[in-house]
């Protein structure tokens with residue numbers, strides 16, 4: 001017999017983030033399996049949180065900053081919501097039953113823009129993490145993601161970094177692994193994608209700064225160039241980070257969004273009237289959507305006839321190993337003799 005908890009969604013307005021109605025927050029605890037006659041094999045498999053259909057959704061009508069909302073969701077449910085498709089977007093819409101109860105235009109979702117998630121054109125490995133790296137320094141006031149569209153990088157002068165639009169032409173610096181000089185400054189201005197293509201065709205790639213030595217060599221190559229801003233091989237994919245580390249390709253931005261208005265909008269909201277997304281100041285206070293990963297429970301009963309002691313450590317180990325090879329990670333095995 002296999003019993004599986006159906007997925008479900010909750011449209012109620014929880015207030016358990018302030019410690020109230022705690023029982024309701026815990027009501028999804030899996031029930032214990034049945035005890036059968038003869039022989040019993042119980043499997044209780046925790047589902048991966050990457051499946052949207054195994055999630056419950058909750059609207060929390062309390063106004064918090066994005067970080068506070070994230071903490072609340074993690075303490076009481078699983079995390080801020082990830083929107084994988086239009087069905088989930090519409091589901092969130094149906095959960096707000098009385099719009100008049102909500103005094104603001106939007107609610108936080110789990111999406112945010114990590115302005116430090118830079119990658120090198122030369123190699124997939126991201127070495128610029130959380131805005132810290134001993135070899136790289138930001139030009140004053142950068143990165144500012146002006147107008148929300150600065151996702152490529154220029155060197156200011158000879159060594160400081162400034163995020164810049166990928167579709168604005170700049171002179172650029174190629175790296176050439178087969179040249180004794182290593183670096184080739186191309187003075188004809190190109191957009192970042194065209195500069196990357198040029199460098200890959202005629203040299204190796206756009207230049208990287210991955211060590212103090214490379215930083216010094218590049219500074220030397222750019223000294224006296226006469227240019228203030230020069231493209232290098234750093235770029236990033238904006239608005240790809242979700243609070244629960246899920247990956248979702250679905251987007252639902254409103255017109256002209258995201259725009260990083262006043263240079264301080266790095267968290268995403270869903271508009272409670274239009275159901276489109278827009279970027280907001282992470283410190284502003286809004287209601288929010290959480291999800292809870294639903295635990296799926298299966299009970300599988302198997303009857304065997306054997307004189308062997310099924311509770312022996314050896315047999316138990318063999319069964320556990322076998323089930324692990326089948327992809328099961330969280331289970332219990334119970335035997336009862338008859």
Ligand SMILES: [Ca+2]
Nearest residue numbers: 144145162163
């Ligand atoms: Ca900038």
